[in-house]
Amino acid sequence: xxxxxxxxxxxxxxxxAPFCTGKRFGVEEAKELLEALEQNTLFYHxxxxxxxxxxxxxxxxxTKYSVAxxxxxxxxxxxxxxxxxxxxxxxxxxxxxxxxxxxGILYQNAIPIFADLDPHSYNLTAESxxxxxxxxxxxxxxxxLAGNPCDMDSIMKVAEKYQLKVIEDCAQSYLAEYKGQxxxxxxxxxxxxxxxxxxxxxxDGGIVTINSEDEGDYFTAHAFADKNYQRLGDSVSKDIxxxxxNYRMTELQGAVGIAQLKKLRWICSRRNELGERLHRAxxxxxGIIPMDIHEDSWCSYWFYMFTLSLGDLCCSxxxxxxxxxxxxxxxxxxxIPKVLYAQPLFxxxxxxxxxxxxxxxxxxxxMQGSCPNAENILKTAIRLNxxxxxxxxxxxxxxxxxxxxxxxYSC
Numbered sequence: 001x002x003x004x005x006x007x008x009x010x011x012x013x014x015x016x017a018p019f020c021t022g023k024r025f026g027v028e029e030a031k032e033l034l035e036a037l038e039q040n041t042l043f044y045h046x047x048x049x050x051x052x053x054x055x056x057x058x059x060x061x062x063t064k065y066s067v068a069x070x071x072x073x074x075x076x077x078x079x080x081x082x083x084x085x086x087x088x089x090x091x092x093x094x095x096x097x098x099x100x101x102x103x104g105i106l107y108q109n110a111i112p113i114f115a116d117l118d119p120h121s122y123n124l125t126a127e128s129x130x131x132x133x134x135x136x137x138x139x140x141x142x143x144x145l146a147g148n149p150c151d152m153d154s155i156m157k158v159a160e161k162y163q164l165k166v167i168e169d170c171a172q173s174y175l176a177e178y179k180g181q182x183x184x185x186x187x188x189x190x191x192x193x194x195x196x197x198x199x200x201x202x203x204d205g206g207i208v209t210i211n212s213e214d215e216g217d218y219f220t221a222h223a224f225a226d227k228n229y230q231r232l233g234d235s236v237s238k239d240i241x242x243x244x245x246n247y248r249m250t251e252l253q254g255a256v257g258i259a260q261l262k263k264l265r266w267i268c269s270r271r272n273e274l275g276e277r278l279h280r281a282x283x284x285x286x287g288i289i290p291m292d293i294h295e296d297s298w299c300s301y302w303f304y305m306f307t308l309s310l311g312d313l314c315c316s317x318x319x320x321x322x323x324x325x326x327x328x329x330x331x332x333x334x335x336i337p338k339v340l341y342a343q344p345l346f347x348x349x350x351x352x353x354x355x356x357x358x359x360x361x362x363x364x365x366x367m368q369g370s371c372p373n374a375e376n377i378l379k380t381a382i383r384l385n386x387x388x389x390x391x392x393x394x395x396x397x398x399x400x401x402x403x404x405x406x407x408x409y410s411c
Contacts, residue, residue, distance in 0.1 A: 004404065004407065004408070005408075006323050006326065006327070006404070006405065006408050007323075007326040007327050007328075008322060008323045008326035008327075013326060013327045013328045013401075014327040014328055014329070014397055014400050014401040014404055015327060015328030015329060015394075015397040015398075015401060016328060019387070019390055019394050020387075020389050020390055020391045020394055021387075021389050022388075022389035024201065025201075025256070025259075028259035028262065029255070029256050029259040029260070031259070032049065032255035032256065032258050032259050033252060033255045033256065035049070035255065036049045036251045036252055036254070036255040039251065041251065042250050042251040042252055043248075043250075043251065044068065044248055044249055044250065044251060044254065045231045045236075047251040047254070048251075049251040049252075049254035049255040049257075049258060050068050050249050050250075050251060050253070050254030051254075052254070052258055053068065053249075053254040053255075053257040053258050053261070054066050054067075054068055054207070054254075056258060056261050057207055057257075057261060060261065060264070061182055061184065061185055061209060062182075062185070063185055063209050063210075063211065064210075064213070064218075065209070065210040065211075065212075065215075065217070065218035065221075066207050066208060066209045066210065067207070067208045067210065067218070067221045067222050067225050068205070068206070068207055068225070068248075068249035068253075068254065069205065069206040069207065069208060069225050069247040069248075069249060070204060070205060070206065070247045070248060070249055070253075071100070071193065071195060071204050071205060071206050071247070072100060072169075072171045072191060072192060072193020072194070072195060072198070072205075072206040073100035073101075073103050073104065073193075073206070074104075074206050074225070074245070074247035075191040075192060075193065075206030075207060075208045075247075076100065076101060076103075076104045076141070076167065076169060076191045076206075077103065077104030077107055077108070077245065077247065078104075078191075078208050078221055078224050078225045078247060079104075079167045079188075079189035079190075079191050079208050079221070080104045080105060080108050080110070080139065080141075080167065081104075081108060081221075081224040081244060082189065082208075082210070082217065082220045082221035082224050083138070083139055083165040083167065083188060083189065084138070084165075085105070085108045085110050085138050085139055085165075086108060086109070086110065086138075087108070087109035087110065087358060087361075088109070088110070088111075088136060088358065088361050088362075089108070089110040089111070089136060089137075089138035089139070090110065090111045090112075090113045090134060090136045090137045090138060091105045091110050091111070091112055091113065091137075091138060091139045091140070091141050092113045092114075092115050092124075092129050092132050092133070092137060092139070092140050092141065093105070093112055093113070093114065093115070093124075093140070093141040093142075093143065093169075094114070094115070094117060094123070094124050094141075094142070094143040094145070094374075095114040095115075095116075095117070095339040095340050095341055095371045095374045096117060096122060096143075096145065096335060096336060096339060096340075096374050096377060096378065097143045097145070097169065097336075097340065098171070098336070099340065099343070100171075100193075101141060101143060101169050101340075102340060105141070106351045106358070107245070109357065109358040110138065110358065111136075111358060111359065111361070111362065111364060112340070112341075112346075113132050113137070113364075114132075114339070114340065114341050114366075114370065114371055114374075115128040115129045115131065115132045115371070116128040116370075116371040116372065116373045116374055117371065117373050117374045117377065118151075118292065118373070119307075119373045119376065119377060120289060120290075120291065120292035120307070121148060121150075121151075121291065121292040121293065121294070122145045122146070122148070122291070122305065122377055122381075123142070123143070123144070123145055123148065123149075123150040123151070124140075124142050124143070124150055124155065125151065125154070125155075126151065126154035126155050126157065126158045128371075129155060129158055130158050133158075133162055133164075136362070137162065137164060138164065138165065139164055139165040139166070139167055140155065140158070140159055140164055140165070140166050140167070140187075141167045141169060142155060142166065142167070142168055142169065142187070143169040143172075144168065144169065144170055144172065144173035144176055144183045145172060146172055146173075146291070146299070146301065146302050146303050146304070146305060147172050147173045147174070147176045147268075147271070147275075147299045147300035147301050147302045148173070148176070148291060148293055148297070148299045149173065149176050149177065149178035149183050149294060149297045149298075149299070150178070151178075151294055152178050152179075152181075152183075152186045152187075153179070156186065156187070159187075165187075165188045165189075166186075166187030166188050166189075167187055167188065167189045167190075167191060168183055168184050168186065168187045168189065168190045168191065169191050170183050170184040170190050170191060170192050171191065171192060171193035171198060172198065172302035172303075173300060173302070174192070174198070174199040174200065174264060174267075174268055174300055175199075175264065175265065175268040175298075175300050176268075176297070176298060176299055176300045177297060177298040178294065178296065178297050179296045179297075180296075184209050185209060185211055186211075187211065188210075188211055188212065189208055189209060189210060189211065189221070190208070190209035190211065191206065191207075191208055191209075192206055192207040192208075192209075193205070193206050194206060194207070194253070194257060194260070198302070199264060199267050199268060199271070199300065199302065200257070200260035200261065200263065200264055200267065201256070201260060202249075202253040202254070202256040202257045202260065203253060203256070204253070205249050205253040205257065206247075206249075208221055208225075219232070223244065224244045224245075225244075225245075225246075225247045225248060226244075226246065226247070226248055227240070227244055227245070227246050228240050228241065228242065228243075228244040266388070267388045268300040270388040271300055271301040271302070271386055271387075271388050272298065272299060272300055272301060274301065274386055274388075274390055274392075274395050275299060275300075275301030275304055275386055276299075277392065277395050277396075277399075278304055278384070278386075278395050278398060278399060279291065279293070279304070281399040282306055282399070282402065285402070285403060285406055286309075286312050286406070286410060287308060287309050287312040287313045287406045287409070287410060288306055288308065288309070288402065288406060289306060289307045289308070289309055290306050291304065291305055291306055301386050302386070303383055303384060303385060303386055304383070304384045304386055305335060305381050305382065305383045305384070306381070306382055306384075307376075307377060307380040307381050307382070308320060308380045308381075308382065309380075310380060311411075312410065312411060313406070313409045313410065313411060314409050314410070314411045315409040317333055317334075317379065317380055317381075317382070318333055319409070320382065320405060320409065321333040321382060323405045323408070323409070324382070324401055324402065324405050327401035327404060327405065328397070328401065329384070329397070329398050329401045329402075330384075330385055331382050331383060331384050331385075332382070332383040333381075333382065333383075334378045334379070334381050334383065335377075335378065335381060335383050336378065337378075338378065339371060339374050339375055339378060341366035341370065341371070342366070342368065346366040347366060349364065349366075384398060
């Protein structure tokens with residue numbers, strides 16, 4: 001049998017053994033959970049687990065203030081509320097991200113404004129952001145996609161020039177570094193997710209870092225996650241001055257988080273090792289455009305995504321994806337089905353049923369073609385799973401399969 005023949009064409013597949021797996025949770029998490037139950041309370045203000053989780057996180061990130069939330073989406077909403085984003089404001093963000101990035105913007109009755117991306121890092125650029133700034137712009141919400149840090153120096157310069165708040169969506173970028181600084185500690189706020197599909201998991205949950213030295217900013221964020229109740233130390237104030245949601249983390253989530261944080265450095269280091277192995281191997285392969293990572297950055301690779309130079313390949317993106325899958329390499333054609341502004345919510349300008357508020361507060365155009373780089377990324381991208389439990393051989397099999405498919409479809 002011709003070993004170079006694609007598996008999808010009847011040849012032998014590259015990977016005929018399963019990918020290595022491992023246990024994410026164990027006795028460490030069970031011990032913390034039992035201790036949480038023995039407290040006889042699962043409420044964060046009376047228990048010690050959420051407090052310990054945040055203290056450990058602050059030590060890891062060398063930050064003074066953080067707030068626990070019920071999800072990563074909630075973390076972003078808390079940051080937006082604490083930053084003072086309100087009705088009629090505009091927030092510039094990425095069109096390639098989970099909808100959780102924009103939910104908080106809309107709940108504040110503000111308007112998501114989508115700026116275009118660098119075609120190879122898949123991240124916002126300072127130039128594209130500046131083109132979208134108006135007198136209603138209040139904040140920039142950057143997304144460090146797949147653990148790959150944005151070029152924060154240039155973005156922070158734009159924010160300073162126009163006096164804008166910067167919120168970092170770090171749901172996929174645990175321990176990622178930009179010029180020696182951890183993502184989530186560069187802007188005004190950093191937002192993290194601990195749902196079941198991130199580097200660490202508490203089932204669901206989130207964290208907001210407050211990077212100001214002003215204790216009042218921390219108090220504002222802390223209260224915004226808890227109905228604007230001020231639960232600090234032994235005191236509780238329930239004087240409500242404005243609307244805030246209930247996004248509290250439970251003691252059970254905090255307990256699991258304590259154990260998970262102890263594993264985070266290993267998780268991110270192993271993902272970086274595997275991601276770099278794949279990243280280096282893809283350079284120089286005709287038809288493959290690897291992910292672009294800033295030379296002064298350290299990526300924690302929540303996944304790996306590359307784009308296809310379809311002019312160099314005699315196949316469609318879907319044919320490439322199907323052929324790679326047949327070789328035993330699970331993959332996804334693209335990342336999300338379409339850029340966010342192409343979703344019906346934005347096309348119909350309907351955040352709430354039977355209402356066009358807040359979109360009716362101005363003239364907002366979410367037409368196709370407004371972020372051409374982002375749209376092209378989603379038309380040409382291949383996303384590969386990475387996992388800290390993968391072996392070196394697993395990644396080598398991925399590389400061999402990609403090379404095999406490229407060789408077959410090279411024009």
